[in-house]
Amino acid sequence: MKRVLPVLVLSVAGLVPLWRYEPSTDTTSTTQAAPPAASPSASSSPGSAAGSSAQVVAGSTVKTEKGPVQVEVTFEGDRISAVRMLQQPNHPQTVAAVPKLVEETLEAQSADIDTVSGATVTSEGYKKSLQAALDANDTTAAASPSASASATSQVVAGSTVDTQKGPVQVEVTFEGDRISAVRMLQQPNHPQTVAAVPKLVEETLEAQSADIDTVSGATVTTDGYKESLQAALDAKGA
Structure with a gap:
């Protein structure tokens, strides 16, 4: 009997630490329940972010007495978010007027x-080119999603053409299959070239191809321009 009592006492003593540590399992379950509270950060709809993507549309080139006028409009959905000039007359009145026209x-x-x-x-040329861009945006919006996707902007650089006057290289912006803008990446630093480039760009936007006339007095630059332009057109079609 004396041996049994010590055994019972030791058994009870061994159970006491286990009983004291039982609440720790409840504490662990409470801390694991905390992460779901972070889920509200994902409450914004991904569709709304996709719908707010910008679309850039170039208006038509309008010939005026002062020179060609062309605008480029950025749309956020149906809203005009920005306007910039692709072509404008080099006159003080025009330079002063453009910021006012854009603001209005x-x-x-x-x-x-x-x-x-x-x-x-x-102003009249600006409004005509602007209206053309607005009409083009309306047409795109009414088209199917696949047509809208094909009308996104794409910028392609033509090859660098070495000429007697210096290297010539153009960069072409396409809206779908349409040439909306052309800018020079490299060109000879000659008065004839400086005077010829605006004419070459204007003819390109009208012809929508490299089949344009040679500018008198700038034959070398014109040939280099057309070769680089054709390379950009070929790269776009590839």
Whole structure:
């Protein structure tokens, strides 16, 4: 009997630590339940972010007495978010008028804006080119999603053409299959070239190809321009 009592006492003593540590399992389950509280951060809809992607549309080139006028419009959905000039007359009145025309466009969200005093010709050309961009955006919006995707901007650089006057290279911006802008990456530093480039760009936007006339007095530059332009067109079609 004396041996049994010590055994019972030791058994009870061994159970006491186990009973004291049982609440620790409840504490662990409480801390594991905390992570779901972070889920509200994913409450924004991914569809709304995708719908707000920008679309850039170039208006038509409008010939005026002062020179060609062309605008490029950035749309966020149906809203005009930005306007920039691709071509404009090199006149003080035009330079002063453009910021006012852009400001009015962003306020009116249309081409129904006032003519800037002292820059009537530029204002009229601006509004015509702007309206053409608005019409093009409406047409794209009405088209199927696949057509809309094909109208996104793509920038392609043509090959560098070494000429007697220096290297010539163009960069072409496409809206779908349409040439919306051309800029020079490299060109000879000659007065004839400087004078010829705007004419070459204007003819390219009208012809929508490299089949354009040679600018008198700038034959070398023109040939280099057309070769680099054709390379960009070929790369776009590849």
